[in-house]
Amino acid sequence: MVRATRDAMHHPVFARFYARLSESAEPKVGPVRDELLAGLSGRVIEIGAGNGLNFAHFPSTVSEVVALEPERSLRQLALESALRAEVPVDVVPGAAEALPVKSEAFDAAVFSLVLCSVRDVRRSLSEVRRVLRPGGELRFFEHGRGGGRAMRTAQRALDGTVWPLLFGGCHVSRDPVGAIRAAGFEVETVREFLVPEKGPRMPSSYCVAGRARRPELGDA
Numbered sequence: 767m768v769r770a771t772r773d774a775m776h777h778p779v780f781a782r783f784y785a786r787l788s789e790s791a792e793p794k795v796g797p798v799r800d801e802l803l804a805g806l807s808g809r810v811i812e813i814g815a816g817n818g819l820n821f822a823h824f825p826s827t828v829s830e831v832v833a834l835e836p837e838r839s840l841r842q843l844a845l846e847s848a849l850r851a852e853v854p855v856d857v858v859p860g861a862a863e864a865l866p867v868k869s870e871a872f873d874a875a876v877f878s879l880v881l882c883s884v885r886d887v888r889r890s891l892s893e894v895r896r897v898l899r900p901g902g903e904l905r906f907f908e909h910g911r912g913g914g915r916a917m918r919t920a921q922r923a924l925d926g927t928v929w930p931l932l933f934g935g936c937h938v939s940r941d942p943v944g945a946i947r948a949a950g951f952e953v954e955t956v957r958e959f960l961v962p963e964k965g966p967r968m969p970s971s972y973c974v975a976g977r978a979r980r981p982e983l984g985d986a
Contacts, residue, residue, distance in 0.1 A: 780934035781839035785817045792819060794962065799823040799878070802907045802975055808873030811897060813862045813890070814880030816840050818847025821855050828853045832867065834860040837934070862890035869896050874903040881908050881942045882970075883935040891949035895980050904951055904978040908942035909961070912972025921969050929969070938969040943976070951978035 788795070800823050807827035812820060815833035817840050824831060833848070833855055835841040841857060848855035860866045862884045875894045884890045894904060911918055921939035929938055947953055956976035960967070 778839045780932075781837050781843075784934065785840065785843055788817060788819055791961070795819075796823070798907055798959075798973075798975055802878065802905050803876070806874050806903070806905070809871065810874045810876060811865070811867065811872045811894075812876040812878070813865070813894065814877065814883070815844045815857065816879070818844035818851075818855075818857070820876065820878055821847045821851040821853075824851065824853045824855075826852065831855040832872075833857045834862070834865065836861050861885075863893060865893045865897050867897050870899045870902075872897050872902060873899060874905060877904070877906045877908060877942075879908060881906070881945065882910065882937050882940055883930075883933075885935070887940065887945045888949065891945060891951070895949060895951065898980045900980060900983045902980050904946065904980070905976075906942060906946065906978065907973070907975040909938065909970050909973045910942045911939045912958075913967060917967065917969070924969055936970070943974055946978050950981065952981055953978045 799820055803820065803823045803825065806825060808829055810824070810828050810831045812831055812833040815835045818833065821831070831853060833844060835844050835857060836859060841859060844857045848857050862880065863886050875898055881887055881890070898904065911921055918939065925937045925939045930936060943953060943956055954977045956974055959973050960971050961973050962971070
């Protein structure tokens with residue numbers, strides 16, 4: 767069992783807001799989680815598990831999930847979700863930039879609305895690559911920059927002012943797919959979509975989901 771010694775962050779007000787928002791969005795986002803996790807097997811590490819809404823969507827072929835969540839209040843909710851999961855889930859504290867697990871210990875890794883809020887995207891992805899076995903999969907569901915010139919300008923302005931302060935360190939102008947490629951992963955599939963699909967476009971509406979792979983040793 768993995769253990770870490772302290773919380774990497776503590777945003778109790780945002781944690782309550784996020785938990786309510788994510789649960790209300792689950793009827794629409796749940797199918798994305800099914801798509802994200804379909805076909806996984808073996809040992810899986812989920813970085814930034816939030817309140818644990820992915821746990822119910824892991825297939826029975828997964829033998830173990832190690833779920834890291836740095837925020838204390840969300841981690842407690844994730845622990846409750848883990849008790850209801852049909853696969854073994856160990857919820858632990860830890861930050862994406864310094865994963866408290868051994869190298870090449872996992873068959874797959876999952877990022878779900880996490881790269882927007884990590885302090886160091888490059889280091890976080892380097893850590894994920896470290897803990898994946900050669901040929902291991904990275905599954906990702908993220909939001910980032912999108913829309914036309916006006917929206918992208920607004921996203922950059924928000925990231926430099928109020929958005930991270932209001933939303934627990936979240937950023938809306940990052941390029942998750944570009945960052946995954948730059949970290950040395952082979953991106954295999956990408957699907958772009960909006961959340962919500964209809965209605966006004968929010969700075970956080972531009973989403974991507976897909977699969978990438980750590981190269982085999984001979985391909986690195």
